[in-house]
Amino acid sequence: MANLFEHMGLEKERLHFSWISSAEAGKFVDVATDVANTVEALGPIDKFVKKVA
Amino acid sequence: MKLIHIDKKEWNQGMERAQKEYLLFSPVKDKDKEQYLFGPLAHGEVPDMTHADTVLSPKSIIFPQTEKMLHASLDPSQPDHHIMKRVPEEYGPRAVIGIRPYDVKALTLMNLNFDTDDYRDPYWCDAYKATTFIALGVNSPSSVDFSTSMGSGPFDETGVDVLLVDNQDSYIAKIITDKGQAFMEAAGFNAEADPSARETLDNIKANAEKKITAKVGTDTLRGREILELYEAPFWDEIAFSCINCGTCTFVCPTCWCFDIQDETKGKACTRFRNWDSCMFPLFTLHGSGHNPRGEKTQRVRQRFMHKLKYFLDKYDQGTMCVGCGRCVESCPVNIDIREVCNIMNNYEPQK
Amino acid sequence: MDQLTEKIRELASTLLKDGKVDMVIGFADGTLPMTSRPFLATESDKAAQLVWNSFCSLNLTNYITGRKEKIALFAKGCDSRNVVNHIVENKISRDQLHIIGVPCQGMVDKKAILKAVGGEITGLCEEGDKLTVSSSHGDVELNKNDYLRDNCATCTHRNPVIYDELAAPLVEEQTVEEPFADVAAIEKMEPVDKARYFDNLIKDCIRCYACRNACPLCYCPTCFVDESGPQWVGKGQNPTDIQTFHFLRAFHCAGRCTDCGACEAACPMDIHVRAFTRKLNKDALELFGWEAGLDTEKRPPLDTFNPDDPDEFIR
Numbered sequence: 090m091a092n093l094f095e096h097m098g099l100e101k102e103r104l105h106f107s108w109i110s111s112a113e114a115g116k117f118v119d120v121a122t123d124v125a126n127t128v129e130a131l132g133p134i135d136k137f138v139k140k141v142a
Numbered sequence: 143m144k145l146i147h148i149d150k151k152e153w154n155q156g157m158e159r160a161q162k163e164y165l166l167f168s169p170v171k172d173k174d175k176e177q178y179l180f181g182p183l184a185h186g187e188v189p190d191m192t193h194a195d196t197v198l199s200p201k202s203i204i205f206p207q208t209e210k211m212l213h214a215s216l217d218p219s220q221p222d223h224h225i226m227k228r229v230p231e232e233y234g235p236r237a238v239i240g241i242r243p244y245d246v247k248a249l250t251l252m253n254l255n256f257d258t259d260d261y262r263d264p265y266w267c268d269a270y271k272a273t274t275f276i277a278l279g280v281n282s283p284s285s286v287d288f289s290t291s292m293g294s295g296p297f298d299e300t301g302v303d304v305l306l307v308d309n310q311d312s313y314i315a316k317i318i319t320d321k322g323q324a325f326m327e328a329a330g331f332n333a334e335a336d337p338s339a340r341e342t343l344d345n346i347k348a349n350a351e352k353k354i355t356a357k358v359g360t361d362t363l364r365g366r367e368i369l370e371l372y373e374a375p376f377w378d379e380i381a382f383s384c385i386n387c388g389t390c391t392f393v394c395p396t397c398w399c400f401d402i403q404d405e406t407k408g409k410a411c412t413r414f415r416n417w418d419s420c421m422f423p424l425f426t427l428h429g430s431g432h433n434p435r436g437e438k439t440q441r442v443r444q445r446f447m448h449k450l451k452y453f454l455d456k457y458d459q460g461t462m463c464v465g466c467g468r469c470v471e472s473c474p475v476n477i478d479i480r481e482v483c484n485i486m487n488n489y490e491p492q493k
Numbered sequence: 494m495d496q497l498t499e500k501i502r503e504l505a506s507t508l509l510k511d512g513k514v515d516m517v518i519g520f521a522d523g524t525l526p527m528t529s530r531p532f533l534a535t536e537s538d539k540a541a542q543l544v545w546n547s548f549c550s551l552n553l554t555n556y557i558t559g560r561k562e563k564i565a566l567f568a569k570g571c572d573s574r575n576v577v578n579h580i581v582e583n584k585i586s587r588d589q590l591h592i593i594g595v596p597c598q599g600m601v602d603k604k605a606i607l608k609a610v611g612g613e614i615t616g617l618c619e620e621g622d623k624l625t626v627s628s629s630h631g632d633v634e635l636n637k638n639d640y641l642r643d644n645c646a647t648c649t650h651r652n653p654v655i656y657d658e659l660a661a662p663l664v665e666e667q668t669v670e671e672p673f674a675d676v677a678a679i680e681k682m683e684p685v686d687k688a689r690y691f692d693n694l695i696k697d698c699i700r701c702y703a704c705r706n707a708c709p710l711c712y713c714p715t716c717f718v719d720e721s722g723p724q725w726v727g728k729g730q731n732p733t734d735i736q737t738f739h740f741l742r743a744f745h746c747a748g749r750c751t752d753c754g755a756c757e758a759a760c761p762m763d764i765h766v767r768a769f770t771r772k773l774n775k776d777a778l779e780l781f782g783w784e785a786g787l788d789t790e791k792r793p794p795l796d797t798f799n800p801d802d803p804d805e806f807i808r
Binding site for chain 2: 615706762763
Binding site: 095100136139 | 676679680684685686687688689690691727731733734736737740743744747769772773776806807808
């Protein structure tokens, strides 16, 4: 799925997959922060986003 | 009815003049494909008069595939929140250039549905009223053209405002309505054709009609009992190859069914309509989950019965098919309405 | 009448006469040049309407889904691979089928012929690789191999992979140097150009769903685009909604698509819809060494878990 998204022009960095156990609070924070930072760096998305109906 | 002579060399200038007052539509070639569709012309762009048949009919100019109807604000701080209002739309003068005569006739049949004594569809009516139809007679009908069998023809004048006839290096323009006259004035075409033009036009028309080889019988349809055709045994065989896509109904110049949808985004709500198709499983699906046309055969039967029988009985205006041949050409599994019509027309019920 | 058509009629007629099957599904001639029509024969005299030519592009497996009868089916390489899919996915049982394999030399791209000839095509006569096309501009002779459909030109499974009998001798399989050159070309683009490519690709889509309905994989009782509670995707002509339909339909075909090209053959708007599924076929091959529909004993890669599955994308 990530590959097809990327193929259709969505930046790879917008889609993250991770496996986090409920015991891994630290990893969860790290991943969430990292996702937020990379996506923020890319700026607002304009693909796959429906404009006003 | 006045005949005007238009030198083809002056044609483009005339169109540019007309563009000052009208938004023009004509067949437009796809930039990557051998395919034509009706579309609006930008300023300075001239209509394509190379007689290309379009894949889709021009009905979308009056009846877009997706059309906004109403909108409302869902913001409770607004005084008119949740009150649906018509979406403002400009219906300035527009003209469709190079439309096939039977496609114009098709729009007059759709008009029977949208503009009635009981109800007037404002979106359709406003767009239809604003549009002038400058039809181009079809000198060389294609092999799928069977318009003469369906009460129309390559030079049908029903609903047409100006009928253009291609006569080598000129057009003979037959002005049929006041709307047509107004357009020709805007385009600056006013040279009266010489008296022989009437005969030339009749000859070209007769020649074109002679070239149509596809003949379809419709004469017995009117007199038949609906149930006799409805219950006929041939529908399963006709429907076998059908994949229930919407191609036939979407390319058709007279298919008028639509489905209404609401969409919201944030605090904005829009109600719009989309073309629907009797081929789709959602078509006429009831809220209870029951669908009177739940099976493929029932859906296929619905399409042909509506075109060739129900419409005929209800409006007494001939069949709802004008014989343009688009569905014959585009159907992925070659279900041919000419064949189906003949089967229906020649059917002899077993007693 | 050509030899293959003759053979097909004979086989079908015998099967029906002997009561070995309840029905035969094949192709009949269309009413226009370069068209064919999926055709059902339940009596042996109907078998005389069956034909085989280079315009039998649709996938007949689409017509056996969920049927209860004993069916004889004519199957090209791709059709047979979809039969395998159907068996694996429990859409039909092997015992119900009598598969008559039709080794395939590739189907012809009708639109390519239209483009090459120009004008209206009034007739087409096929003899071996030679196509004689009659049009309003007169007759021209074309070599069939120059006008094959894209998916046929790169096909490496022309012979049926599963059959009970053959209608013709097996053919030599093609070797294709770079079967996914088209996908690789898109992969090299910048994200913005990729997005532009796909936006342009579907700009003419009218959502008639011919691609979906011609596809033997698309047999869901209710397709996600037709669901209304919840409604996954808008139903209008909004480009994002159209994109979503194509994207998700393709993804539902991941690891199942045989690149039979029925979707493209059915499209009335001449849209290269395989651009979506081709990428997934390439991934299936590169990531899982998988080509769909070759073995009734193997489940598709997205249907199974294996500890060796690629997982670099998970952090």
